[in-house]
Amino acid sequence: xxxxxxxxxxxxxxxxxxxxxxxxxxxxxxxxxxxxxxxxxxxxxxxxxxxxxxxxxxxxxxxxxxxxxxxxxxxxxxxxxxxxxxxxxxxxxxxxxxxxxxxxxxxxxxxxxxxxxxxxxxxxxxxxxxxxxxxxxxxxxxxxxxxxxxxxxxxxxxxxxxxxxxxxxxxxxxxxxxxxxxxxxxxxxxxxxxxxxxxxxxxxxxxxxxxxxxxxxxxxxxxxxxxxxxxxxxxxxxxxxxxxxxxxxxxxxxxxxxxxxxxxxxxxxxxxxxxxxxxxxxxxxxxxxxxxxxxxxxxxxxxxxxxxxxxxxxxxxxxxxxxxxxxxxxxxxxxxx
Amino acid sequence: xxxxxxxxxxxxxxxxxxxxxxxxxxxxxxxxxxxxxxxxxxxxxxxxxxxxxxxxxxxxxxxxxxxxxxxxxxxxxxxxxxxxxxxxxxxxxxxxxxxxxxxxxxxxxxxxxxxxxxxxxxxxxxxxxxxxxxxxxxxxxxxxxxxxxxxxxxxxxxxxxxxxxxxxxxxxxxxxxxxxxxxxxxxxxxxxxxxxxxxxxxxxxxxxxxxxxxxxxxxxxxxxxxxxxxxxxxxxxxxxxxxxxxxxx
Numbered sequence: 001x002x003x004x005x006x007x008x009x010x011x012x013x014x015x016x017x018x019x020x021x022x023x024x025x026x027x028x029x030x031x032x033x034x035x036x037x038x039x040x041x042x043x044x045x046x047x048x049x050x051x052x053x054x055x056x057x058x059x060x061x062x063x064x065x066x067x068x069x070x071x072x073x074x075x076x077x078x079x080x081x082x083x084x085x086x087x088x089x090x091x092x093x094x095x096x097x098x099x100x101x102x103x104x105x106x107x108x109x110x111x112x113x114x115x116x117x118x119x120x121x122x123x124x125x126x127x128x129x130x131x132x133x134x135x136x137x138x139x140x141x142x143x144x145x146x147x148x149x150x151x152x153x154x155x156x157x158x159x160x161x162x163x164x165x166x167x168x169x170x171x172x173x174x175x176x177x178x179x180x181x182x183x184x185x186x187x188x189x190x191x192x193x194x195x196x197x198x199x200x201x202x203x204x205x206x207x208x209x210x211x212x213x214x215x216x217x218x219x220x221x222x223x224x225x226x227x228x229x230x231x232x233x234x235x236x237x238x239x240x241x242x243x244x245x246x247x248x249x250x251x252x253x254x255x256x257x258x259x260x261x262x263x264x265x266x267x268x269x270x271x272x273x274x275x276x277x278x279x280x281x282x283x284x285x286x287x288x289x290x291x292x293x294x295x296x297x298x299x300x301x302x303x304x305x306x307x308x309x310x311x312x313x314x315x316x317x318x319x320x321x322x323x324x325x326x327x328x329x330x331x332x333x334x335x336x337x
Numbered sequence: 338x339x340x341x342x343x344x345x346x347x348x349x350x351x352x353x354x355x356x357x358x359x360x361x362x363x364x365x366x367x368x369x370x371x372x373x374x375x376x377x378x379x380x381x382x383x384x385x386x387x388x389x390x391x392x393x394x395x396x397x398x399x400x401x402x403x404x405x406x407x408x409x410x411x412x413x414x415x416x417x418x419x420x421x422x423x424x425x426x427x428x429x430x431x432x433x434x435x436x437x438x439x440x441x442x443x444x445x446x447x448x449x450x451x452x453x454x455x456x457x458x459x460x461x462x463x464x465x466x467x468x469x470x471x472x473x474x475x476x477x478x479x480x481x482x483x484x485x486x487x488x489x490x491x492x493x494x495x496x497x498x499x500x501x502x503x504x505x506x507x508x509x510x511x512x513x514x515x516x517x518x519x520x521x522x523x524x525x526x527x528x529x530x531x532x533x534x535x536x537x538x539x540x541x542x543x544x545x546x547x548x549x550x551x552x553x554x555x556x557x558x559x560x561x562x563x564x565x566x567x568x569x570x571x572x573x574x575x576x577x578x579x580x581x582x583x584x585x586x
Contacts, residue, residue, distance in 0.1 A: 202456040204446050207435075211443055214432030221394070221430040222444030223415030281434035 023330075024275050024290040027323075031294060035301040042304055046180045054251065056296035057165065057185035058083070060289070061244035062263055063270040064196055065115075065237030067288040070271050071200075071213045072233055073280025074130035078118060079241045079267055080260035081141035086110040086245035088145040090161075091154035091255030100160035107245040114141055115238020119231035130234075138264070146257055155254030164188055164243075165250020185247055192243065197285040209233060213280025269316065270295055273323045294319065343406050345370050345538040346391070346422065346507045351400035353386055360386040361562045363400070368507060368538040373529065375553035375570075376542045379582050383562040384542045385427070388509050391540075392424035393417035405506075415444070421506035425496045425513060433485030437477060438466035440484055441499045469502050473528060490521025497528055507538040514548050526551050546575045560584045 035043045042048055062079045069076040086107035094103045114137070121133040159166075167184035200206035208229050211219045220226050248259060274291025276283030295316060302312050344367035353361040361383045368374045378384045389395040391402070393411030402409050404420050411417050414424070424430075431440050439446070442462050448455040466480040475494045477487065484492060493513060500508050513529070514522045529552045532539055543549055549556055550570065557567040558581035566581045580586065 198456075204448065204455070204457065207439060207446060207457060208444070211432045211435060211439075214434035215430065217426070218430040218432045218440075218443065221392075221414055221424065221426055223413060223418055224444050281432065 021284065021286075023326075024273070024287050024294075024323075028290045028293055028297075031297055031301075035297060035304075039301065039304050043301065048300070048304070050181070050183050050186065052293075052296050052300045053186040053189065054183050055300065056292050057183070057189060058244040058247040058251070059263060059266055059270065059296070060189050060292045061192065061240045061247065062260075062267040063274075063288050063292045064193065064285070065240035066264070066267040067271045067274070067276055067283060067285070068196075068200070068209060068233050069130070069237050070268070070276045070278065071209055071280060071283055072230060073213045073216075073278075074122070074230070074233070075134065075268070075278075076118065076234065076237050077131065077134040077264050078114070078137040078141055079237065079244075080263040081138045081145070082111050082114040082238050082241035083245045083248065083260040083263065084257070085114060085141040085145035086242045087249055087255045087259050088149045088154070090245060090249050091157075092148055094157050094161060095154055100158050103157070103161050104164075104246060107249070108239060108242040111242020111245060112235055112239040115235040115241070116231065118238065119234030122234065123227040123230055149255060149257070151257050153254050153256040155252075155256075157249055157253055161246075162250035162253060165247040166253070167250070185250075188243075188247070192240070193285055193289055200285060205229065205232065210281055213282070215281075266295065269320050272320055275323075275327060277327070342369060344368060344403075345405060347403040348387075348391065349401050349403070351387065351390055351397050351402075353383075353390060353395060354398045359562055361390070361397075364559065364562070364564055366391075366540075366557065368540055370506070370538050371533050371536045372555065373533055373539040373541060373553045375549040375556040376540060376559065377544070377549065377556060377578060377582050378559035378565075379584075381561075382559040382582075384559055385511060386562075387559065388424065388511055388540070388542060391417070391509055392422065394424075418445075418503065421504055423500035423503075423505040423508050425493075425500045425508065425510040427511040427515065431484045431492060431496055431499070434483065436481045436483055437470075437487075437495050438462045438480040440495060441466055441469065441502050443499075445503065465502070469498055473498055473501070473531070475528075488518075488521070489516045490518065490524060493517060493521070493525050494528065497525070497532075501532065501537070505537055507540065508532060509540040509542075511542045512544065513541060514543065514545060522548070546578065549578065550575065558582060 062083065066076050066079055089110045090103060090107045093106045118134055118137055121127060122130050125133070127133040164184055168181040169184060169187065170181055172178060200209065208219060208224050211222070211224065212226055212229060216226055249255065270291035271283065271288055272278070272291070273294055274283065274287035274289070276287065298315060298319070299312055302315070347367040349365055351361055351364045364383070364387060366374070366387065376384055376387070386395065390397045393414045393416050402411065404422065409420060432443065435443070439462060442465070447458045447461040447465070449458040463480050470477065470480070475498055477491060484495060487495065497510070510529070513525055517525060526548060529539055529541065541548060541553060553570055555567070555569050556573065556578055558565045558578065560581070565584070566586060
């Protein structure tokens, strides 16, 4: 009897690291299977799959930025507003007749500067928590976006500006049909996620970001300039929101006042579903991607089945609570108290 | 250990104010190679503040530090680490979410240069960690184990290993046995003794007379932020040292 228990415990210890790393992917695969069974003709069709990726394209940028912030045990509530402000600046610059390469780079710079503003505010003004600074800038950035645009939508961008959000990579040379193209935004997601995966897992700065989340005092005592790293993290988060703005500009062909409204909450939800811990130091880039996908597939699948969007809210909320409860259970088993 | 040899580390006239509060006033301290200095004092006597000054975390309001006879100004913990002055903090200063090896090399990670980008060299971290833990006879399952999975004694051992991984000359330990189970205390004290044998100067801050009288060669007492008393271990007794802590000579 005791031997049997020991075996279960040791098996459990062996499985733990894999579950911790890939458990969320398991959930994603199960969801895909369920959706496929429920909607066998549509769900896994080329058209629908590319649709899902197009829908999650800008959210995935916001989620990745917020994820880095959450790893440092911080929070960024302003990403939706950063994206909206960057989008509005892009629209205004485009309407002023600037060449496309200027238009394309403006949201990236604007997003970066907004993030820098957050980072400097949190560190220099010694805000008691990033929640407060970014709650403030949630209003400041959206207000500024409406001020510069007059609170009205501005639409009509050139094809170059719309390329990242709207572009298609033709696959006819592979013998596929014309409708079976690859969205440029999908390739962009892949590239950005791989770059940030390398950055967070294989660079010194990335390791320090995790160390700050694990124990900021340890990081400080190791000679790491914690404030500098935090400023970098919030700036990168803003930069990613700027990329989100560029994608959204391509998708919608307009800058509009409600862009990114409440999308900071979606971004946070994707991180939490993906296994990031609010206490910092925990979570993976792969997990965030899975979190974004789970939310995207859930919305897409429920739309396909004509389920009311009110039910979508209920379900997404339930998944957040469930995912975190599973995380709590897992940590109870995995950590020494 | 006679005081005629130049001390490895010497602090002269260290004073530290926090606003209107005087945490340290004109405090002197020295430690020689291969020597263990015990620092005792009641809560609030200024022990931790003094250690933070020595490690570069606080800048002193007045006074100077000499390392191997040369005056040094420490702007950050990185400066003191570069000199070979290492600190083991009471709260251990380890990141529980990172593996043992990455904790030991935190802030000083070995990298491999790919020409356009420098990436962490995980194999080297593991290799150096195993070699270093072997040298100190510290047993853990694997260098990849996360620190949060370790016992208190193992964590303390990792913290000490971390402080000595880069040719430390002086190691300062703040309450090294405070959070440990009795059977783990002995292991940590053994570790301190073996550090001394390698010529490292050790400063131990402790409340436990057992620790002081097991590993230290000399003991000094702080009282209300000032030097109160000091003696070689052979010339004093537990009762006398306890008296110093309470401000009685």
